[in-house]
Amino acid sequence: MGAAPYPERMSSAALPFRIGYGEDAHRLAAGRPLVLGGVPIPHAELGAVAHSDGDAALHAVADALLSGLALGDIGQYFPDTAAEWQGMDSRRILAKALELVTGRGYRPLNVALVVTLDRPKLGALRADIAASVAELLGLAVTEVGVSFKTSEGLAPEHVQTRVTVLLGRMDV
Numbered sequence: 203m204g205a206a207p208y209p210e211r212m213s214s215a216a217l218p219f220r221i222g223y224g225e226d227a228h229r230l231a232a233g234r235p236l237v238l239g240g241v242p243i244p245h246a247e248l249g250a251v252a253h254s255d256g257d258a259a260l261h262a263v264a265d266a267l268l269s270g271l272a273l274g275d276i277g278q279y280f281p282d283t284a285a286e287w288q289g290m291d292s293r294r295i296l297a298k299a300l301e302l303v304t305g306r307g308y309r310p311l312n313v314a315l316v317v318t319l320d321r322p323k324l325g326a327l328r329a330d331i332a333a334s335v336a337e338l339l340g341l342a343v344t345e346v347g348v349s350f351k352t353s354e355g356l357a358p359e360h361v362q363t364r365v366t367v368l369l370g371r372m373d374v
């Protein structure tokens with residue numbers, strides 16, 4: 203171990219802002235519900251194959267929150283082998299991640315969410331998904347950006363999500 207390269211650097215525990223990143227993916231299959239950001243997607247022919255309700259958007263947001271403070275990932279707190287989480291509402295997963303973040307003195311300031319899904323088209327649900335995620339995080343709807351992409355046919359039976367979140371210390 204050499205000397206610390208940045209001796210004057212403030213400790214990471216004191217940083218006023220921290221960035222978190224999370225991503226998630228689920229296989230899609232017929233006969234399953236599709237939920238994204240806490241919003242049930244109507245007219246989805248395929249839904250997420252998952253232990254919980256398979257909300258890939260909330261799973262990625264939760265992982266982004268945890269990663270911002272180097273708290274690991276949701277699999278550590280909600281192991282998919284635990285029968286008690288079968289079919290669980292993923293809003294509970296997000297609430298746990300938020301509790302861990304606020305317990306360490308930080309809160310989310312803004313979120314960018316990207317959902318890659320071929321069908322159905324989600325554009326009409328952008329405001330609903332943003333409002334749902336904003337409410338769950340205590341943010342204004344203008345602080346939650348939601349982008350939709352398709353896989354261009356590369357992964358028609360998958361949903362993929364990617365999320366960045368900016369965390370801010372609550373005491374500054």
Ligand SMILES: [Zn+2]
Pocket residue numbers: 226227228252256257258261
């Ligand atoms: Zn997931």
